[in-house]
Structure formats: structure tokens, C-alpha cells
Amino acid sequence: MLQVNYIRTNKEKVINGLRKRMFNDEDLKLLDEAILLDDKRKSIQTELDQLLAQRNKRSKEIGDLFKQGKADEANASKSKVAELKETSETKQKDLNTTMQQLTEVLYKIPNIPHDSVPKGNSDEDNEVFQDWKNPLPVLDDSALPHWELAKQYNLFDLELGVKITGAGFPLYRGKGAKLQRALINFFLDEAHQAGYEEIIPPLLVNEATARGTGQLPDKEGQMYYAEKDDLYLIPTAEVPITNVYRDVILDEKDFPVKLTGYTPCFRREAGSYGAHVRGLNRVHQFDKIEIVQIQHPEKSYDTLNEMLDHVRGLMDKLDLPYRILRLCGGDLGFTSALTFDFEVYSAAQKRWLEVSSVSNFETFQSNRMKLRYRDANRKTQLAHTLNGSALALARIVAAILENNQTPNGIAIPKALQAYTRFDIID
RNA sequence: GGUGGAGUGGGAGAGUGGCUGAAUCCACCAGUUUGCUAAACUGGCGUGCGGGUAACCGUACCGCGGGUUCGAAUCCCGCCUCCACCGCCA
Numbered sequence: 177m178l179q180v181n182y183i184r185t186n187k188e189k190v191i192n193g194l195r196k197r198m199f200n201d202e203d204l205k206l207l208d209e210a211i212l213l214d215d216k217r218k219s220i221q222t223e224l225d226q227l228l229a230q231r232n233k234r235s236k237e238i239g240d241l242f243k244q245g246k247a248d249e250a251n252a253s254k255s256k257v258a259e260l261k262e263t264s265e266t267k268q269k270d271l272n273t274t275m276q277q278l279t280e281v282l283y284k285i286p287n288i289p290h291d292s293v294p295k296g297n298s299d300e301d302n303e304v305f306q307d308w309k310n311p312l313p314v315l316d317d318s319a320l321p322h323w324e325l326a327k328q329y330n331l332f333d334l335e336l337g338v339k340i341t342g343a344g345f346p347l348y349r350g351k352g353a354k355l356q357r358a359l360i361n362f363f364l365d366e367a368h369q370a371g372y373e374e375i376i377p378p379l380l381v382n383e384a385t386a387r388g389t390g391q392l393p394d395k396e397g398q399m400y401y402a403e404k405d406d407l408y409l410i411p412t413a414e415v416p417i418t419n420v421y422r423d424v425i426l427d428e429k430d431f432p433v434k435l436t437g438y439t440p441c442f443r444r445e446a447g448s449y450g451a452h453v454r455g456l457n458r459v460h461q462f463d464k465i466e467i468v469q470i471q472h473p474e475k476s477y478d479t480l481n482e483m484l485d486h487v488r489g490l491m492d493k494l495d496l497p498y499r500i501l502r503l504c505g506g507d508l509g510f511t512s513a514l515t516f517d518f519e520v521y522s523a524a525q526k527r528w529l530e531v532s533s534v535s536n537f538e539t540f541q542s543n544r545m546k547l548r549y550r551d552a553n554r555k556t557q558l559a560h561t562l563n564g565s566a567l568a569l570a571r572i573v574a575a576i577l578e579n580n581q582t583p584n585g586i587a588i589p590k591a592l593q594a595y596t597r598f599d600i601i602d
Numbered sequence: 603g604g605u606g607g608a609g610u611g612g613g614a615g616a617g618u619g620g621c622u623g624a625a626u627c628c629a630c631c632a633g634u635u636u637g638c639u640a641a642a643c644u645g646g647c648g649u650g651c652g653g654g655u656a657a658c659c660g661u662a663c664c665g666c667g668g669g670u671u672c673g674a675a676u677c678c679c680g681c682c683u684c685c686a687c688c689g690c691c692a
Contacts, residue, residue, distance in 0.1 A: 221652050225661045232661090235673040239620045242672095250672080257672045425649085546650095554631095556649080 177282045177544055179558075180214040183207055193288035196295040196505030206285055213278040220271045227264040231257055283393055287540040289505050290514035296504025305516060306500040313497060313523040313579050321524045322574040323455030325581060326352065329601050334455070344445070344460035346570070351601045355576070355588070356463060358595030359569055360438050363465035363490065367566060370486050372436035372467055377416035379439060380407040385419040388545040390511035390537075400442045409442040413466035414563045418541060421470055425556055426549040432479060433470035436566070438463065455574060457529065462570035468563045470547065473538070476560035480514065480536045483564045487518055487532050490567055493591040496575055497521040499528065513538045520571065524578035529571040534564030577601075 183190050191204060234257045241250035294303050326332045331352025337345040348356050364374060386392040386408050391399060400409035410416055417437050426433070441464050445453075452458070467486065471479045484500070491498045503515040518532035539558035542548065548556040580587040585602030593599045 218652065221661085225652060228662085229660055232673085235671095236620070238672045243620090254672045261672085554647095 177279075177540065178285055178288065179539070179543055180210055180278070180282065183285075184211055184214070190288055193505075194286070196289045196293055197286060197508065198295075198297055198506050206281055210278060210281045210285070213274060213281060217271065217274045217278060220267060220274060224264060224267040224271055227260055227267060231260045231264060234260065286510040287508075287513050287537065289508055290536070292502065293508060293514060294502065294504045295506075297506040298504075299507045301504040302507055302517070303502040303504065304499060305502040308497045308499050308521065310497070312521055315523050315578075315581070319524045319578070319581060321455060322522075322577040325577045325586065326455070329586065331355070331577070331601070332456070342460075344458070346456060346459055346461070351596075351598065352573075354596055354598075355573060355592075355601070356569060358592050359567075359572060360463060360465065362592055362595050363566055364436065364438055366486070366490060366493075367436035367465065367467055370434075370467075372434040375413075375417050375420070375435050375437040377410075377413060377420075377437055377439065379410055379416075379442075380405075381410055381416055381419070382407060385415060385422070388419045388422045389415045389541050390544065391415060394510045398444055400444060410439060411443050412441050412464060412565075413437040413439040414468060417466060417468045418470075418561055418563065419545065421547045421559075422545040424547055426470070426547075426559060428472065428549055428551065431470070431472045431475070431549070431559075433468075435468045436465060437468075438465045440464075441568075456570040457525075457574065459570055462568060464568045465566050466563060467566045468561070470542075471560050471562060472549070473557070473560050476536050476538065476562060477514075479560075479562055480516075480534065483534050483562060483566075484516055487534060487564060487566050491518065491520070494572070494576065494589045496572070496579065496589075497523075498531075509533075509535065511537050511540050513540065518565075518567075520575040522571075522575045522578050524581070525574075529575060531568050531571045531575070532565040535562060537561045537563075 178190070187207065190207060194204060194207075234253060238250045238253050238257070241247070241253070294301065296302065320328065323334070329352075330350050332346045332348045334343075334346055336347040337343075340347065368374060380402060383392060383406065386399065391408070391411060395411070399411050401407075402409070416439075417435050420435065421433065440461055442461055445458060445460060456462075467483060469479050469483065488500075498518055498520045501517045501519065503509075503512075503517060508515055512535040515533055515535040517530050518534070519528035520531045521527075522529050538560050541561045542558045545561075547559050547561065549559050551557050576589065577586055580589070585600040588596050588599050588601070
């Protein structure tokens, strides 16, 4: 979430930013609400501190009186302290309520988009930041979509997934499973070479963790929830991996922190159906390798570029046609300041599929997580957090299968052959 | 799951009602000394919030939440976590 002080001192900037997210005048009232509540909070805090100071002073006096044997005077003072206690307790409750109200308001305010973010309503207004320069692959009419190829070559089975779990839980088998495993290892090795430390995190997280990266309360319906144990299945490795640094104060020399991890990701995707979600296009469980960085605020946009380069490298090595979008304000995630989406071209479906999302959250997550560093003056400052998919498997698999189909079988990209130990699926 | 023990500052560890935001040691930072390093010595060394240009002052925090008391790290209750043993188990 944003810091109230930031809203207070950069109000114009905040307003302009929220306009890009199509906030109207009514929505913008949240800002004044927050500032007002913060004013209230401050004055209550001052009053409360004064009451407590009096109480502490009196209590000390009573202690001294007892020691001097003046029990009568001491007892006489007690009623005054009791009075102070009562009023300070009321104040404390006031303060708690006000702080809670303030937090609730702040939770409704999304991150301020970066200057470069275009204004817009929906994904249709996203900017094509880097288009595919070469001709897009064209398949002949006999080409099959990946779900047909999967049947032909026995790579994954959606019906079996339904039998075992339900719709949207694919079961991979044979060379399909091996391809999956090869991609995971390939992506992890690439991340390792780029300097990321590998993490295998828990796949279920508690409420504080889900709150830290912003999945709660904004996207509660998106996550599977294990009610008995009050735990959430992770929608992305970003959640457990970034939260490694929750409540941590770093030194400037610790930057950049670079972490990567492979995990399955679980998403409820409530209400999704239709042709666009066929096959592996949108599923409830998929595999993803995530890269996370924690960086000094002055360097975080260089880092974002570095992460874009990393993902570009993966796409290039897999010989997949792709383009990069800069998300507009309306499509930008609640917690993000700037997001680039990578889309791979799926030649049989003749459409672009999102396979990576690389974002800078600036201090939005770190404020929630209390992830800070000490600056040159030894003062604590919020760090910047970034993450990106490198990459999401299901759709990459879909694109590889479709784009590489030949009359003799499906060709495995060169870079992957060392991992699959076969060069064709036939 | 059962029984017992424990949770204090970056780490170790003292503290069983007021003199404790917290001894001491280690680590860390600055300085003195020194040919360099080391050693020794001196000083500094938590976080949030409020007030103040600042020095600084006030307040809260000793796993978390409540309670008792004029006053709680210290007493009471609930919860969480860790350790040990037992049971179960990949």
C-alpha cells in the first residue's frame, strides 16, 4: 500500500497516477479520506501519549511515597491514576479504530503507475512495447491446436485431470511430462546463471504472507483456501519468495537480492470458460519459474530492464515468436507501478498468449511487508521489489507444440534437447 | 495427537512487580594508540508512532492477544512457535 505521507506530499502526482487507472472524482475522495483519518490519528496519538505520560509519572510518585512510608498519600493518589487509566483506555480504543479505518482506506488505493504507463481502460489499450519483427509462423491447414496434438502424441490428458480433480487440472504424461520437467530445469539453470539463488518454498502460505505481496485483501477470490488450517495455496511463487524478506532490514550492500523458484501455481480463475480457455490456455494449476529481486529504489528500473532481458533471452533460446506489451493503467495490477507482459504467438490458434509478466512494485509491497534497508544516514527506507515469470509453463508448452509441429512429429527446440534427451515427439 | 520445558536487542545471555528499553559478553561502527595487521583503550550501537528546524523530548514494543495492579519483561488466562520424550508416519 501507499504511505499516507506520500499521498499527503505528492497529492497531484497520486491523482494523476490514479486517473490513468480510470479513477473518477468519486474514487479520488479516498485520498482526502486517508489524509483526514491520518490527521485524526496523529491528534489522538498526541493526546494519548500525554495521558500515558501523566499516568507513568503519577505511578512513579506513588511508588516513591510507599517507599517513604507515606501510605496514606500514596493511596489517595491512586484514584487519580485510575481516572487517567480509564480515559487513556478510551483514547487507545479510539486510536485503534482510527488506524483500522485508515488501513482499510489505504487498502483500496492501488499503486501509482510509472510515468511511462499509458492511460487506458482494458487490455485493448496496452502499448506494444516491442513487436515481433520477423514474419509470424504460418502453418498449413492440417495444423492442430495443442490440445489435439496432446491427444495424438499422448502428452497430457484433461479428462483424466477431471476424473482425478476437476476441470483445469491437467495431467501430463510420457513425453509431455518429460517436456515439462525439461523446461523447469532449463529455466532454473538460466536463472542460476543470471545470479539468482534458487528457493523451494512452501506451496501453502498464511494470511500475513498473502497480505504482504498484496494477494489479500485485493484478490481473495483468486486463491484456493484451506479453511481448516487457515492457509492459502499460492497463486505464484512471488508470494512465498518475496515474503522471505518480510520484516527485514537490509544493508545497502545487500542489494540486489536475487531469488528464483519453481512452483506449481494454483488459481481459481472463477467464472472463466469458453474457447479461449481450451487446453492449456487457462488452467487452475500450472508450473512457473519466478524471478524476484529486491533492489535500491534508485536502481530498480535498471533492474526491471535486466529482468526483461532475461526473459527475452529465454524466448529467444526457445525460438518462440513473442512480443512485449506495456500494460496500460486499466490493465495494470493493483500492486504494480509498471508491468511488461510477454506474449508468445501460438501459431495454430493464431493468437498471442501471455507467458510472462515482469513488474516493478516500487515500495507498494515493501510498505506492506515492512521490507526496508538502511541508507547512508542509517535511516530505514522502504526497498523496491520486482518480479517476473521466467517462465509460465503451460502456455509455453502450448506454443512449442503448435509452432513446432511437422508431418513427422513435434520438434524440440535446440536449447531444450539437452534437457529432454529427445529431439522430436513422434 | 500426548506429556514436559522454553520463547528477552544482530547473536549469546542476565533479569520474578517500581531504581529495566533492559546488566554482561560477542559481533558491528567511529576514534586513540600503532610501520601494517592484531591487541588494548574510549565512545557509539533496536524499531514504530507523536512533537520539534535540530539537539532532543514523550510514548509503545521483552513470541502474539487479553487480564490483574497505582505500576508488568516479571503475576494470571488464551493462542502461536521452538526444543525434548512418547505415539503415528513419507
